[in-house]
Amino acid sequence: MEDYAIEVENVSKWFKAHEVKRSGSFVTRLMRKTYLKRALSDVSFTVKAGEIVALLGRNGSGKSTLIKILSGILHADSGKVRALGFEPWTQRIQLAQQLGVVLGAHGQLFWNLPAVDAFEYMKGIYGIGQKEYDRRLKYFLKILDLEHVYNRQVRTMSLGEQMKCNFVASVLHNPKIVFLDEPTIGVDLPSKIALRKTVGELQARYKTTFILTTHIVEDIGIAQRVILLSRGKVVFDDTRPKLEAMFGDKRHVELHLTEPAKINFGAYGRVIGREGTMVRLEVSKGALKSKKFLSLLNRKDVLDYRVAEPGLNFILNKFYAKLDREKR
Amino acid sequence: MENRLVRDIRFYLLSQYYWWRGFLVYREQAAMWLIYSLINITYSYITVAVIYTVSSGIAGWSYYQMLFLVSTATIVMNALYYNVNIGWLMDLLRRGGMDPYLIRPYGRISVFLSSQEGIGSAGGIVGAFVVLLYAASVIGANPVGLLAYLVLLVAGAITLVLFTLMLVMLFYHLLRSAQFVQKLLNFVGQASQYPLAVYGFVGQLLFTLVLPVGFASYYPAKAFLSSISLAGFLEALLISFAISAISYLAFNRLQVYYLSGGG
Amino acid sequence: MIDRYAAVLIIGFKQQLAYKKDYFISLGFRIFASFIMIAVWTAVYLNSSVSSIGGLTLPQMYIYFFLINAIAIASWNETVAENIQDDIQNGTITTALVKPVAYTAQVFFSSLGNNSFAGLAVTVPFLILISFIGHLVLTLQSVAFFLMEIVLSFIVSTFIFFLIGTLAIYLTNIWGIIAVTESLYMLLGGGVVPLNLLPPWAGGIFAALPMQLSLYTPAATLLGIVSTGEIVQSLLVGVAWAVPLFILSVLVWSRVRGKITSVGG
DSSP states (O other): TTTEEEEEEEEEEEEEEEEEEEETTTTGGGGGEEEEEEEEEEEEEEEEEEEEEEOOOOOSHHHHHHHHHHTTSSOOSSSEEEEEEEOOTTSHHHHHTEEEEESSSSSSOOOTBBHHHHHHHHHHHTTTTTHHHHHHHHHHHOOOOOOOOTSSSSSSSHHHHHHHHHHHHHHOOOOOOEESSTTTTTTTTTHHHHHHHHHHHHHHHHHEEEEOSSHHHHHHHHEEEEEEEETEEEEEEEEHHHHHTTTTEEEEEEEEESSOOOSSGGGSSEEEEEEEEEEEEETTTTTGGGGHHHHHOOTTTEHHHHHHOOOOHHHHHHHHHHHHHHHH | OOOHHHHHHHHHHHHHHHHHHHHHHHHHHHHHHHHHHHHHHHHHHHHHHHHHHOOSSSSSHHHHHHHHHHHHHHHHHHHHHHHHHHHHHHHHHTTTTTTHHHHHOOOOHHHHHHHHHOOHHHHHHHHHHHHHHHHHHHOOOOOOHHHHHHHHHHHEEEEEEEHEEEEEEEHHHHTTTHHHHHHHHHHHHHHHTTTTGHHHHHHHHHHIIIIIITTTTTHHHHHHHOOOOHHHHHHHHHHHHHHHHHHHHHHHGGGGOOTTOOO | HHHHHHHHHHHHHHHHHHHHHHHHHHHHHHHHHHHHHHHHHHHHHHHOOOSTTEEHHHHHHHHHHHHHHHHHHOOOHHHHHHHHHHHHSSHHHHHHSSSSOOHHHHHHHHHHHHHHHHHHIHHHHHHHHHHHHHOOOOHHHHHHHHHHHHHHHHHHHHHHHHHHGGGGTTSOOOOHHHHHHHHHHHHHSSSSSSSGGOOOOHHHHEEEEEEGGGGGHHHHHHHOSSSHHHHHHHHHHHHHHHHHHEEEEEEHHHHHHHHHHHHHH
């Protein structure tokens, strides 16, 4: 009981949506149709203290809604939620003191003022001691390479710098749980790497629990566990290697040919890409060593070949495709 | 509990400090708001000046007493708009912009008040205050009246702020539009510049019990002009406290409907 | 080319339909607001024990304030400024800029659609209703003048609110300024005090401003309390404002446009 940072049990959330009619008489065109849309349905999972969990899903899968329920911004319509033992929406204030939330789209910063003003504001809000504040700020400025930036007006910063400052403002008070909602959207590569590194260090040092939602597959690399949401339901909840293993019996073979081929590749595997003299095949692990396939590799017009495990991006796409098929 | 109130007030003041810094850094904006304040003030006084020029005015109210009432109403409405910028607040609610404020460890009232600013209205408060002093110097003041005035003014203003926050939340839920609340308060503000007696019995009920603006401008002004009894004073204070409490509870209940840009 | 502007105009009309609730809210509060002025003026007439102030009897004063609020709905449109603010701050202006119709024209014609809807749906029925009560002077000439005043007022006010909307590029939010401009329109146009009650020096200043065309002049035209000479004079004042405001709008817009594109939307 104690070592769970987050417990979610059968949580559901509905939203009202409207539709304006485009047909019918003048009067019916003025009417709106209201219907209920289910954003989350019967979601259950737990997160241990100090875990880094990636929350994945396509647009509209309910991951932002879930984060907002966990941080007390939204009320759940049914089910039980505990974050650090608090019910987020009724015990919002107690929870907020130990919570850091980085919302991708909305900054914690003052647009017209330097970022340091926002940091000092956070110091006041969360009651951080001067010594602790100085120490932590110094640490973050260094690790995120913000030493020359934090004194500038926020509106003059690049998006990456804003994002990093936003991150600092959200974790200055050393929260026990941090939610990162699309933390690296629109951020340049060095900033992304610095952000990921910081997350890793905070987890190792302070046993901070991180839950991140993202579209960007590289971000998932720092997570030990992946929860996949689709249409408001948890469809996968396990370690990252397990997710990779789900389609791990497949290998990608890249063939480089002397000339645009006349060979019938379909007989050897599924063609997943073709660019000039290059052809990419998806083949099951077992078939790779079959005589038939080896004969293909030995052909004279095959100059070179490369075998690789499919990337996470590919796996996710497959997973989604599978879900869509099942839905039908 | 007391601790929490102190904390929330500190948070409110801290946020105001940073809003003011941001405001003053943006010089074009500050200049614009100065013009805004000047126009805003002129508007309130012209009607009264014209009425008292072309006629003998409203029964029982001298020109300077009317100036005092109009100034009080202007101060209260600007104090309200200083704290609750209705359009901005509705925008935050509609687009999920309230999220980063809601994750701060403070009560919802102070979170809402700190999430936006109406600093431009400060000019209106200062300007109306100058006219108020002028009118008061002509009328003459007594300490009891002044004290009663200040108590009712502050209580009334707080009531109006809580009531408006509740309205914004209610109309966010019902219509998703700031327009109703904005227009309603403009209407209420306009009405509060004249003696309640003008509106007849129904109007008096409307502008006290339904739209609690009377407690913030008319009753304080009456108290200053020494035409309110002790019973009347306590009654006004009590009802305004009751409306505050109801507004506060309703505001908290309505939080369930915040959708954070979803839906 | 005409088709394109017509399309923008129709969208303005349709948006009004979609936001019908905003519409009835505006209308409702305008009627309420006239009750405040009616209550105040009733108190004033009772206290003064005179039958007419500034040539208006108490019933005429009632009609005046009802007329003012019916006219205000068609004669200006503050949402022009609100929409520009939205466009600039949400970045939707870039989508508007790539359309094959000049942004200024989009604004103007959608506002025209907006106000024609308002005029037909609200002002006309309202005027018909009031005409049953009486006190109106409805001749061919007065109605023609009335229409000219409303149209001219619409043109001038659209330029004014357009210019205010462009302030959004410099300010984080212009809600307050829009509200104050609306108040100014109410005040200078005669929505609070009939303009003929003003002392001559103030009346002279107000007469030189275009706002009276939006409220006082049309209402006074229908009440028959202004001479033809005064009507023509205020129409000329309106035209004299429309031309420089148009030029100013074009100049300001070219600067603002440059600023939008250089910031990168």
